[in-house]
Amino acid sequence: MTATAVAVEDRLVYDLDGIGAQYDALLAELPGVRVRFALKACPVDEVLRLLAGRGAGVDAAGPQEITQALRAGVPAGRIHYGNTVKSDRNIADAHRLGIRDFATDTVEDVRAVAAHAPGARVFCRLATTGDGALWGLSEKFGCAPDEAVRVLSTARAAGLVPAGLSVHVGSQQMTADAWQDAFADLAETLTALRGQGIVLDHVNLGGGLPALGYADRYGAPLDPPLDKIFAVLRDGLRHLRDLHGGPLAFVVEPGRHLVADHGTVHAHVVRMARRRGPDGEDRHWLYLSVGRFNGLYETDALQYPLVFPDAPPGAERVLARVAGPTCDSDDAFPGLVSVPRELRSGDPVQVRSSGAYATSYMTLGFNGFAPLPHHCAGGPA
Ligand SMILES: Cc1ncc(COP(=O)(O)O)c(C=O)c1O
Numbered sequence: 001m002t003a004t005a006v007a008v009e010d011r012l013v014y015d016l017d018g019i020g021a022q023y024d025a026l027l028a029e030l031p032g033v034r035v036r037f038a039l040k041a042c043p044v045d046e047v048l049r050l051l052a053g054r055g056a057g058v059d060a061a062g063p064q065e066i067t068q069a070l071r072a073g074v075p076a077g078r079i080h081y082g083n084t085v086k087s088d089r090n091i092a093d094a095h096r097l098g099i100r101d102f103a104t105d106t107v108e109d110v111r112a113v114a115a116h117a118p119g120a121r122v123f124c125r126l127a128t129t130g131d132g133a134l135w136g137l138s139e140k141f142g143c144a145p146d147e148a149v150r151v152l153s154t155a156r157a158a159g160l161v162p163a164g165l166s167v168h169v170g171s172q173q174m175t176a177d178a179w180q181d182a183f184a185d186l187a188e189t190l191t192a193l194r195g196q197g198i199v200l201d202h203v204n205l206g207g208g209l210p211a212l213g214y215a216d217r218y219g220a221p222l223d224p225p226l227d228k229i230f231a232v233l234r235d236g237l238r239h240l241r242d243l244h245g246g247p248l249a250f251v252v253e254p255g256r257h258l259v260a261d262h263g264t265v266h267a268h269v270v271r272m273a274r275r276r277g278p279d280g281e282d283r284h285w286l287y288l289s290v291g292r293f294n295g296l297y298e299t300d301a302l303q304y305p306l307v308f309p310d311a312p313p314g315a316e317r318v319l320a321r322v323a324g325p326t327c328d329s330d331d332a333f334p335g336l337v338s339v340p341r342e343l344r345s346g347d348p349v350q351v352r353s354s355g356a357y358a359t360s361y362m363t364l365g366f367n368g369f370a371p372l373p374h375h376c377a378g379g380p381a
Pocket residue numbers: 038041059082083137168170171172206207208209253254255256257356
Protein backbone atom coordinates (compact mmCIF):
# COMPACT_ATOMS: atom_id res chain seq x y z
CA MET A 1 0.00 0.00 0.00
CA THR A 2 1.13 3.55 -0.60
CA ALA A 3 2.65 5.35 2.38
CA THR A 4 0.62 8.51 1.81
CA ALA A 5 -3.04 8.86 1.00
CA VAL A 6 -3.51 9.59 -2.71
CA ALA A 7 -6.40 11.67 -4.01
CA VAL A 8 -8.19 9.49 -6.57
CA GLU A 9 -10.86 10.91 -8.83
CA ASP A 10 -13.85 8.60 -8.50
CA ARG A 11 -15.43 7.76 -11.85
CA LEU A 12 -17.22 5.11 -13.83
CA VAL A 13 -15.41 4.05 -16.98
CA TYR A 14 -17.10 2.21 -19.85
CA ASP A 15 -15.06 0.14 -22.25
CA LEU A 16 -16.76 0.76 -25.60
CA ASP A 17 -14.72 -1.88 -27.41
CA GLY A 18 -15.83 -4.44 -24.83
CA ILE A 19 -19.49 -3.44 -25.25
CA GLY A 20 -19.18 -3.63 -29.04
CA ALA A 21 -17.61 -7.08 -28.84
CA GLN A 22 -20.32 -8.24 -26.44
CA TYR A 23 -23.00 -7.08 -28.89
CA ASP A 24 -21.29 -8.91 -31.78
CA ALA A 25 -21.04 -12.08 -29.68
CA LEU A 26 -24.74 -11.91 -28.85
CA LEU A 27 -25.67 -11.63 -32.54
CA ALA A 28 -23.45 -14.61 -33.29
CA GLU A 29 -25.28 -16.65 -30.63
CA LEU A 30 -28.74 -15.61 -31.84
CA PRO A 31 -28.45 -15.13 -35.60
CA GLY A 32 -31.30 -13.17 -37.17
CA VAL A 33 -32.65 -11.95 -33.83
CA ARG A 34 -33.08 -8.17 -33.53
CA VAL A 35 -31.47 -6.52 -30.53
CA ARG A 36 -33.13 -3.57 -28.84
CA PHE A 37 -30.82 -2.32 -26.12
CA ALA A 38 -32.59 -1.67 -22.80
CA LEU A 39 -31.46 1.91 -22.47
CA LYS A 40 -32.27 2.06 -18.77
CA ALA A 41 -29.22 -0.14 -18.12
CA CYS A 42 -26.81 2.50 -19.43
CA PRO A 43 -28.24 5.81 -20.64
CA VAL A 44 -24.92 6.99 -22.02
CA ASP A 45 -24.88 8.63 -25.46
CA GLU A 46 -21.57 7.11 -26.54
CA VAL A 47 -22.87 3.61 -25.75
CA LEU A 48 -26.10 4.29 -27.61
CA ARG A 49 -24.28 5.62 -30.66
CA LEU A 50 -21.96 2.61 -30.67
CA LEU A 51 -24.81 0.11 -30.52
CA ALA A 52 -27.02 2.04 -32.96
CA GLY A 53 -24.10 2.10 -35.39
CA ARG A 54 -24.04 -1.70 -35.24
CA GLY A 55 -27.76 -1.89 -36.02
CA ALA A 56 -29.26 -2.14 -32.53
CA GLY A 57 -32.57 -0.55 -31.65
CA VAL A 58 -33.72 0.60 -28.23
CA ASP A 59 -36.17 -0.58 -25.62
CA ALA A 60 -37.28 2.68 -24.02
CA ALA A 61 -39.08 3.09 -20.69
CA GLY A 62 -40.66 6.47 -21.48
CA PRO A 63 -40.53 9.65 -23.56
CA GLN A 64 -37.28 10.85 -21.96
CA GLU A 65 -35.44 7.72 -23.04
CA ILE A 66 -37.07 7.89 -26.46
CA THR A 67 -35.82 11.46 -26.85
CA GLN A 68 -32.31 10.45 -25.81
CA ALA A 69 -32.27 7.54 -28.26
CA LEU A 70 -33.49 9.71 -31.15
CA ARG A 71 -30.88 12.35 -30.29
CA ALA A 72 -28.18 9.67 -30.39
CA GLY A 73 -29.28 8.73 -33.91
CA VAL A 74 -31.44 5.64 -33.33
CA PRO A 75 -34.23 5.71 -35.95
CA ALA A 76 -37.75 5.89 -34.46
CA GLY A 77 -38.66 2.65 -36.25
CA ARG A 78 -36.04 0.82 -34.17
CA ILE A 79 -37.33 2.12 -30.82
CA HIS A 80 -40.22 0.59 -28.94
CA TYR A 81 -41.97 1.80 -25.82
CA GLY A 82 -41.29 -1.20 -23.59
CA ASN A 83 -42.91 0.00 -20.38
CA THR A 84 -46.41 -1.29 -19.71
CA VAL A 85 -46.94 1.51 -17.18
CA LYS A 86 -47.61 4.82 -18.95
CA SER A 87 -49.90 7.80 -18.68
CA ASP A 88 -52.06 9.21 -21.49
CA ARG A 89 -49.55 11.98 -21.86
CA ASN A 90 -46.58 9.56 -22.03
CA ILE A 91 -48.33 7.69 -24.84
CA ALA A 92 -49.19 10.86 -26.78
CA ASP A 93 -45.63 12.19 -26.39
CA ALA A 94 -44.13 8.91 -27.61
CA HIS A 95 -46.51 8.83 -30.58
CA ARG A 96 -45.62 12.41 -31.47
CA LEU A 97 -41.94 11.39 -31.36
CA GLY A 98 -42.66 8.76 -34.02
CA ILE A 99 -42.94 5.63 -31.87
CA ARG A 100 -45.34 3.01 -33.24
CA ASP A 101 -44.65 -0.07 -31.07
CA PHE A 102 -46.00 -0.15 -27.52
CA ALA A 103 -45.83 -2.82 -24.81
CA THR A 104 -49.06 -3.48 -22.96
CA ASP A 105 -50.57 -5.90 -20.47
CA THR A 106 -54.01 -4.52 -19.59
CA VAL A 107 -57.21 -3.63 -21.38
CA GLU A 108 -57.08 -0.18 -19.74
CA ASP A 109 -53.65 0.52 -21.21
CA VAL A 110 -54.76 -0.74 -24.65
CA ARG A 111 -57.68 1.68 -24.63
CA ALA A 112 -55.33 4.53 -23.72
CA VAL A 113 -52.93 3.57 -26.53
CA ALA A 114 -55.85 3.46 -28.99
CA ALA A 115 -56.92 6.95 -27.88
CA HIS A 116 -53.49 8.60 -27.83
CA ALA A 117 -51.52 6.64 -30.42
CA PRO A 118 -54.20 5.66 -32.93
CA GLY A 119 -53.30 2.80 -35.23
CA ALA A 120 -50.21 1.86 -33.19
CA ARG A 121 -48.80 -1.65 -32.95
CA VAL A 122 -49.00 -3.31 -29.53
CA PHE A 123 -47.22 -6.30 -28.05
CA CYS A 124 -48.60 -7.94 -24.94
CA ARG A 125 -46.28 -8.89 -22.08
CA LEU A 126 -46.85 -12.30 -20.52
CA ALA A 127 -46.19 -12.65 -16.80
CA THR A 128 -43.26 -14.72 -15.56
CA THR A 129 -42.48 -15.86 -12.02
CA GLY A 130 -39.05 -14.24 -11.89
CA ASP A 131 -37.77 -17.45 -10.27
CA GLY A 132 -34.05 -17.90 -10.81
CA ALA A 133 -33.37 -14.20 -11.35
CA LEU A 134 -31.51 -11.90 -9.00
CA TRP A 135 -34.16 -9.26 -9.75
CA GLY A 136 -37.50 -10.99 -10.29
CA LEU A 137 -39.64 -8.28 -12.01
CA SER A 138 -42.66 -10.54 -11.64
CA GLU A 139 -45.73 -9.19 -9.87
CA LYS A 140 -45.92 -5.75 -11.38
CA PHE A 141 -45.86 -6.76 -15.04
CA GLY A 142 -47.44 -9.08 -17.53
CA CYS A 143 -50.59 -11.14 -17.75
CA ALA A 144 -51.61 -14.78 -18.12
CA PRO A 145 -52.01 -16.32 -21.61
CA ASP A 146 -55.84 -16.14 -21.62
CA GLU A 147 -55.71 -12.53 -20.45
CA ALA A 148 -53.25 -11.73 -23.26
CA VAL A 149 -55.80 -13.03 -25.76
CA ARG A 150 -58.40 -10.66 -24.27
CA VAL A 151 -55.95 -7.73 -24.30
CA LEU A 152 -54.92 -8.25 -27.92
CA SER A 153 -58.53 -8.87 -29.05
CA THR A 154 -59.43 -5.54 -27.42
CA ALA A 155 -56.53 -3.93 -29.25
CA ARG A 156 -57.77 -5.23 -32.59
CA ALA A 157 -61.30 -4.03 -31.89
CA ALA A 158 -59.92 -0.60 -30.96
CA GLY A 159 -58.13 -0.19 -34.30
CA LEU A 160 -54.65 -1.09 -33.07
CA VAL A 161 -52.39 -3.68 -34.67
CA PRO A 162 -51.90 -6.71 -32.37
CA ALA A 163 -48.28 -7.23 -33.34
CA GLY A 164 -46.50 -9.33 -30.77
CA LEU A 165 -45.94 -10.99 -27.42
CA SER A 166 -43.17 -10.36 -24.95
CA VAL A 167 -41.73 -11.88 -21.80
CA HIS A 168 -39.11 -10.75 -19.32
CA VAL A 169 -37.76 -13.55 -17.15
CA GLY A 170 -36.21 -11.20 -14.57
CA SER A 171 -32.86 -9.49 -14.56
CA GLN A 172 -29.63 -11.51 -14.17
CA GLN A 173 -31.57 -14.69 -14.80
CA MET A 174 -29.39 -17.58 -13.64
CA THR A 175 -31.36 -20.52 -15.06
CA ALA A 176 -32.25 -21.74 -18.55
CA ASP A 177 -35.52 -23.16 -17.14
CA ALA A 178 -37.00 -19.67 -16.85
CA TRP A 179 -36.87 -19.25 -20.64
CA GLN A 180 -38.18 -22.78 -21.15
CA ASP A 181 -41.25 -21.91 -19.06
CA ALA A 182 -41.66 -18.63 -20.94
CA PHE A 183 -41.58 -20.46 -24.29
CA ALA A 184 -44.37 -22.77 -23.09
CA ASP A 185 -46.56 -19.76 -22.28
CA LEU A 186 -45.67 -18.07 -25.56
CA ALA A 187 -46.62 -21.20 -27.51
CA GLU A 188 -49.92 -21.52 -25.66
CA THR A 189 -50.77 -17.87 -26.28
CA LEU A 190 -49.81 -17.88 -29.97
CA THR A 191 -52.03 -20.91 -30.50
CA ALA A 192 -54.97 -19.36 -28.63
CA LEU A 193 -54.58 -16.11 -30.58
CA ARG A 194 -54.59 -17.96 -33.88
CA GLY A 195 -57.91 -19.48 -32.79
CA GLN A 196 -59.23 -15.90 -32.62
CA GLY A 197 -57.80 -15.05 -36.05
CA ILE A 198 -54.98 -12.95 -34.58
CA VAL A 199 -51.65 -13.65 -36.24
CA LEU A 200 -48.69 -11.82 -34.73
CA ASP A 201 -45.50 -10.80 -36.50
CA HIS A 202 -42.98 -10.94 -33.64
CA VAL A 203 -42.03 -12.28 -30.22
CA ASN A 204 -39.90 -10.26 -27.83
CA LEU A 205 -37.84 -12.37 -25.42
CA GLY A 206 -37.03 -9.41 -23.19
CA GLY A 207 -33.97 -8.86 -21.04
CA GLY A 208 -32.55 -11.02 -18.30
CA LEU A 209 -29.48 -12.41 -20.09
CA PRO A 210 -26.89 -12.55 -17.33
CA ALA A 211 -23.55 -10.83 -16.98
CA LEU A 212 -20.70 -13.17 -16.09
CA GLY A 213 -18.52 -11.01 -13.90
CA TYR A 214 -20.38 -10.83 -10.60
CA ALA A 215 -19.20 -12.76 -7.56
CA ASP A 216 -21.32 -14.65 -5.07
CA ARG A 217 -21.50 -13.31 -1.55
CA TYR A 218 -18.25 -15.01 -0.58
CA GLY A 219 -16.34 -13.69 -3.53
CA ALA A 220 -16.38 -16.76 -5.79
CA PRO A 221 -17.37 -16.01 -9.40
CA LEU A 222 -21.03 -16.61 -10.27
CA ASP A 223 -21.48 -19.17 -13.00
CA PRO A 224 -24.65 -18.58 -15.02
CA PRO A 225 -25.05 -21.30 -17.69
CA LEU A 226 -24.89 -18.93 -20.65
CA ASP A 227 -24.30 -21.61 -23.31
CA LYS A 228 -27.30 -23.55 -22.07
CA ILE A 229 -29.43 -20.41 -22.03
CA PHE A 230 -28.53 -19.62 -25.65
CA ALA A 231 -29.23 -23.23 -26.66
CA VAL A 232 -32.68 -23.04 -25.03
CA LEU A 233 -33.33 -19.72 -26.79
CA ARG A 234 -32.39 -21.12 -30.21
CA ASP A 235 -34.55 -24.22 -29.66
CA GLY A 236 -37.45 -22.11 -28.44
CA LEU A 237 -37.26 -19.81 -31.46
CA ARG A 238 -37.30 -22.76 -33.85
CA HIS A 239 -40.24 -24.32 -32.06
CA LEU A 240 -42.31 -21.12 -32.04
CA ARG A 241 -41.57 -20.49 -35.71
CA ASP A 242 -42.71 -24.01 -36.62
CA LEU A 243 -45.82 -23.66 -34.51
CA HIS A 244 -46.65 -20.26 -35.99
CA GLY A 245 -46.35 -21.49 -39.54
CA GLY A 246 -45.74 -17.99 -40.97
CA PRO A 247 -43.12 -15.28 -40.66
CA LEU A 248 -42.28 -14.55 -37.04
CA ALA A 249 -39.49 -12.14 -36.09
CA PHE A 250 -37.67 -12.29 -32.75
CA VAL A 251 -36.44 -9.46 -30.59
CA VAL A 252 -34.31 -9.43 -27.44
CA GLU A 253 -33.91 -6.41 -25.20
CA PRO A 254 -30.76 -6.98 -23.16
CA GLY A 255 -29.39 -4.35 -20.85
CA ARG A 256 -27.13 -5.88 -18.22
CA HIS A 257 -25.65 -8.55 -20.53
CA LEU A 258 -24.26 -5.93 -22.92
CA VAL A 259 -22.80 -3.44 -20.49
CA ALA A 260 -22.32 -4.82 -16.96
CA ASP A 261 -18.95 -6.47 -17.45
CA HIS A 262 -17.60 -3.52 -19.45
CA GLY A 263 -17.96 -0.85 -16.82
CA THR A 264 -15.65 -0.29 -13.85
CA VAL A 265 -16.12 2.12 -11.00
CA HIS A 266 -12.80 3.62 -9.95
CA ALA A 267 -13.19 4.57 -6.30
CA HIS A 268 -11.05 4.76 -3.19
CA VAL A 269 -10.83 3.50 0.34
CA VAL A 270 -12.37 5.81 2.93
CA ARG A 271 -11.25 3.72 5.90
CA MET A 272 -10.41 0.16 6.89
CA ALA A 273 -11.46 -0.36 10.49
CA ARG A 274 -12.34 -2.99 13.06
CA ARG A 275 -15.41 -2.63 15.21
CA ARG A 276 -17.47 -4.69 17.66
CA GLY A 277 -21.13 -4.63 16.58
CA PRO A 278 -24.32 -5.04 18.63
CA ASP A 279 -24.04 -8.83 18.21
CA GLY A 280 -20.74 -8.69 20.14
CA GLU A 281 -18.75 -9.82 17.06
CA ASP A 282 -15.51 -8.09 16.19
CA ARG A 283 -15.50 -7.41 12.46
CA HIS A 284 -13.39 -5.73 9.80
CA TRP A 285 -15.22 -3.00 7.94
CA LEU A 286 -14.05 -1.52 4.68
CA TYR A 287 -15.72 1.80 3.90
CA LEU A 288 -15.53 2.88 0.27
CA SER A 289 -16.11 6.22 -1.40
CA VAL A 290 -18.94 4.71 -3.52
CA GLY A 291 -21.99 2.71 -2.54
CA ARG A 292 -25.73 2.32 -3.01
CA PHE A 293 -26.45 5.99 -3.38
CA ASN A 294 -23.84 6.92 -5.91
CA GLY A 295 -24.19 4.16 -8.46
CA LEU A 296 -24.01 0.77 -6.75
CA TYR A 297 -27.69 0.54 -5.91
CA GLU A 298 -27.82 -3.17 -6.66
CA THR A 299 -25.43 -4.08 -3.85
CA ASP A 300 -28.21 -5.76 -1.90
CA ALA A 301 -28.62 -8.37 -4.65
CA LEU A 302 -25.26 -8.43 -6.37
CA GLN A 303 -21.66 -8.70 -5.33
CA TYR A 304 -19.31 -6.69 -7.49
CA PRO A 305 -15.74 -8.04 -7.62
CA LEU A 306 -13.33 -5.63 -5.94
CA VAL A 307 -9.78 -5.13 -7.16
CA PHE A 308 -7.13 -3.28 -5.17
CA PRO A 309 -4.51 -2.26 -7.74
CA ASP A 310 -1.96 -1.05 -5.19
CA ALA A 311 -2.10 -4.13 -2.95
CA PRO A 312 1.06 -6.21 -3.35
CA PRO A 313 0.50 -9.69 -4.74
CA GLY A 314 0.19 -12.12 -1.85
CA ALA A 315 -0.88 -9.40 0.61
CA GLU A 316 -2.57 -10.83 3.69
CA ARG A 317 -6.37 -10.79 3.32
CA VAL A 318 -9.24 -10.70 5.79
CA LEU A 319 -12.99 -11.09 5.49
CA ALA A 320 -14.71 -7.72 5.86
CA ARG A 321 -18.08 -6.09 5.52
CA VAL A 322 -17.87 -3.55 2.72
CA ALA A 323 -19.96 -0.40 2.83
CA GLY A 324 -20.47 2.91 1.06
CA PRO A 325 -19.73 6.33 2.49
CA THR A 326 -23.19 7.54 3.55
CA CYS A 327 -24.96 7.66 6.93
CA ASP A 328 -27.39 4.95 5.82
CA SER A 329 -26.97 1.38 7.00
CA ASP A 330 -28.49 0.03 3.78
CA ASP A 331 -25.42 1.38 2.07
CA ALA A 332 -23.46 -1.88 2.45
CA PHE A 333 -22.50 -4.91 0.38
CA PRO A 334 -24.02 -8.25 1.39
CA GLY A 335 -21.98 -10.86 3.25
CA LEU A 336 -18.28 -10.80 3.89
CA VAL A 337 -15.74 -9.99 1.21
CA SER A 338 -12.09 -10.97 1.12
CA VAL A 339 -9.98 -7.78 1.07
CA PRO A 340 -6.34 -6.94 1.83
CA ARG A 341 -5.82 -6.40 5.58
CA GLU A 342 -3.64 -3.33 5.13
CA LEU A 343 -5.56 -0.64 3.30
CA ARG A 344 -5.15 3.08 3.83
CA SER A 345 -7.53 5.92 3.33
CA GLY A 346 -7.14 7.03 -0.30
CA ASP A 347 -5.98 3.68 -1.71
CA PRO A 348 -7.59 3.00 -5.11
CA VAL A 349 -10.31 0.37 -5.49
CA GLN A 350 -11.85 -0.86 -8.71
CA VAL A 351 -15.43 -2.08 -8.55
CA ARG A 352 -15.63 -4.40 -11.55
CA SER A 353 -18.74 -5.43 -13.51
CA SER A 354 -20.50 -2.26 -12.45
CA GLY A 355 -21.48 -1.07 -15.94
CA ALA A 356 -25.20 -1.89 -15.68
CA TYR A 357 -27.70 0.40 -14.01
CA ALA A 358 -24.99 2.39 -12.20
CA THR A 359 -25.35 5.70 -14.06
CA SER A 360 -29.15 5.52 -13.96
CA TYR A 361 -29.51 4.56 -10.27
CA MET A 362 -27.30 7.40 -9.06
CA THR A 363 -28.91 9.76 -6.54
CA LEU A 364 -28.54 13.50 -7.07
CA GLY A 365 -26.39 13.82 -3.98
CA PHE A 366 -27.63 11.80 -1.01
CA ASN A 367 -25.65 12.96 2.04
CA GLY A 368 -23.84 15.36 -0.25
CA PHE A 369 -22.00 12.63 -2.15
CA ALA A 370 -22.06 13.74 -5.77
CA PRO A 371 -23.07 11.39 -8.59
CA LEU A 372 -20.08 9.69 -10.18
CA PRO A 373 -18.95 11.16 -13.47
CA HIS A 374 -18.60 8.66 -16.29
CA HIS A 375 -16.11 8.37 -19.12
CA CYS A 376 -15.93 6.15 -22.17
CA ALA A 377 -12.75 4.52 -23.35
CA GLY A 378 -12.13 3.00 -26.78
CA GLY A 379 -14.81 2.82 -29.44
CA PRO A 380 -14.78 4.02 -33.05
CA ALA A 381 -11.86 6.33 -33.85
C1 LIG B 1 -38.99 -4.20 -20.30
C2 LIG B 1 -37.56 -4.47 -19.99
N1 LIG B 1 -36.79 -4.96 -20.96
C3 LIG B 1 -35.48 -5.20 -20.76
C4 LIG B 1 -34.89 -4.95 -19.54
C5 LIG B 1 -33.44 -5.22 -19.38
O1 LIG B 1 -33.19 -6.22 -18.48
P1 LIG B 1 -31.72 -6.76 -18.27
O2 LIG B 1 -30.87 -5.63 -17.88
O3 LIG B 1 -31.85 -7.82 -17.25
O4 LIG B 1 -31.28 -7.34 -19.58
C6 LIG B 1 -35.67 -4.47 -18.48
C7 LIG B 1 -35.07 -4.25 -17.17
O5 LIG B 1 -35.66 -4.23 -16.14
C8 LIG B 1 -37.04 -4.20 -18.72
O6 LIG B 1 -37.81 -3.69 -17.76
